[in-house]
Each structure stands twice: as structure tokens, then as C-alpha cells.
Amino acid sequence: xxxxxxxxxxxxxxxxxxxxxxxxxxxxxxxxxxxxxxxxxxxxxxxxxxxxxxxxxxxxxxxxxxxxxxxxxxxxxxxxxxxxxxxxxxxxxxxxxxxxxxxxxxxxxxxxxxxxxxxxxxxxxxxxxxxxxxxxxxxxxxxxxxxxxxxxxxxxxxxxxxxxxxxxxxxxxxxxxxxxx
Numbered sequence: 053x054x055x056x057x058x059x060x061x062x063x064x065x066x067x068x069x070x071x072x073x074x075x076x077x078x079x080x081x082x083x084x085x086x087x088x089x090x091x092x093x094x095x096x097x098x099x100x101x102x103x104x105x106x107x108x109x110x111x112x113x114x115x116x117x118x119x120x121x122x123x124x125x126x127x128x129x130x131x132x133x134x135x136x137x138x139x140x141x142x143x144x145x146x147x148x149x150x151x152x153x154x155x156x157x158x159x160x161x162x163x164x165x166x167x168x169x170x171x172x173x174x175x176x177x178x179x180x181x182x183x184x185x186x187x188x189x190x191x192x193x194x195x196x197x198x199x200x201x202x203x204x205x206x207x208x209x210x211x212x213x214x215x216x217x218x219x220x221x222x223x224x225x226x227x228x229x230x231x232x233x
Contacts, residue, residue, distance in 0.1 A: 055087035064090060065097070075101075175222055182214040 056064065062072040072088075075081045080100035081093045156162040190210055194203050 053089055053091075055084060056090055057087060061088040061090055061093060065094070175218070178221060179214075179218050182218060183211070186210050186214060 058072045058076070059069050062069045065072070072081075075097065076083060076088075081088065081096040153162060157164075186207070190206060194206060197203050197206070
């Protein structure tokens with residue numbers, strides 16, 4: 053039977069000295085004359101350690117190791133590391149922009165481009181059709197009028213009516229786009 057110090061057992065087990073000390077203090081592993089029997093301690097460690105906490109601790113150690121590797125690479129300042137950091141920064145910036153756009157869209161401050169284009173084309177087509185129909189609607193009425201100021205006023209009134217109707221249609225379409233989102 054070979055007995056080890058806490059530091060030697062921690063090194064053999066691949067954990068910190070603090071972890072071994074905590075295991076002893078909490079009674080998860082036992083000492084023999086102030087030393088540790090590694091075979092007995094391994095069995096006690098496995099039996100008395102919460103697997104969820106152990107997985108979380110291992111995950112934290114792995115993350116720390118990865119961060120240490122990144123810090124070491126950054127200290128070396130090689131072109132590969134600089135390129136990696138450049139693309140990582142770009143990716144994070146793009147994710148931040150995408151998140152802000154999603155928030156704006158949810159708040160109703162942004163719409164998709166295809167929706168805006170479709171709406172603009174619809175409104176333009178309706179306006180064109182309404183304006184092109186003005187002469188045929190007014191032709192019979194205006195043919196009997198000889199005074200130009202009255203003709204101008206009738207045309208202006210009809211155009212105003214078309215534009216007012218278009219304003220209502222635009223408002224209805226905008227509300228419909230909000231409903232689609």
C-alpha cells in the first residue's frame with residue numbers, strides 16, 4: 053500500500069489540490085495517518101462525488117484551458133490568430149446586428165424588403181390606374197363646360213378625390229403588412 057500526499061494525489065487524479073482538500077474536509081475521501089491511499093480514495097471519490105457537479109467542474113476546467121490556449125495564441129500574435137480574431141469579431145458583430153434587427157422588427161419599426169417593395173408596387177399600380185381613369189370619368193361632364201377655370205377646378209377635385217382614396221388604401225395596406233409580420 054503506497055500512501056500519497058494531498059498534492060501528489062491531486063496530480064495523479066488530475067484535479068486541483070483545493071479539490072482534494074475539499075473532498076477530505078467534507079468526508080468524501082479519508083486519510084490514513086495524514087496521507088491518502090490512492091486506490092481507496094479513487095473508490096470513495098467516485099462513490100461520494102455528485103456527478104452533475106463533477107461534470108460542471110470538468111466543463112469549467114475545459115473552458116479555462118481553451119481560454120488559456122487562446123490567450124497564449126494571442127500573445128504570440130501570429131497572422132493565423134489575427135485572422136481568427138478578425139473573423140470571430142465579424143461574426144459576433146453580425147450576430148449583434150441581427151439581434152437588434154429582430155428586436156426592431158418585433159417592435160414594428162422594420163419590415164422585410166420584399167414586403168416594402170410589394171407594397172410600393174401595389175400602391176403605384178393602384179395610383180396609376182386611378183389617375184388614368186380620371187379623364188374617362190370626367191369627359192362627358194367637362195364636354196358641356198366652356199369656362200376653363202371650372203374645368204380646372206373639376207379636374208383638381210377629381211385628382212384630390214383619387215389621392216384621398218389612395219391615402220386610405222395605403223393606410224389599409226400598411227395595417228395589413230403589420231398583421232402579416
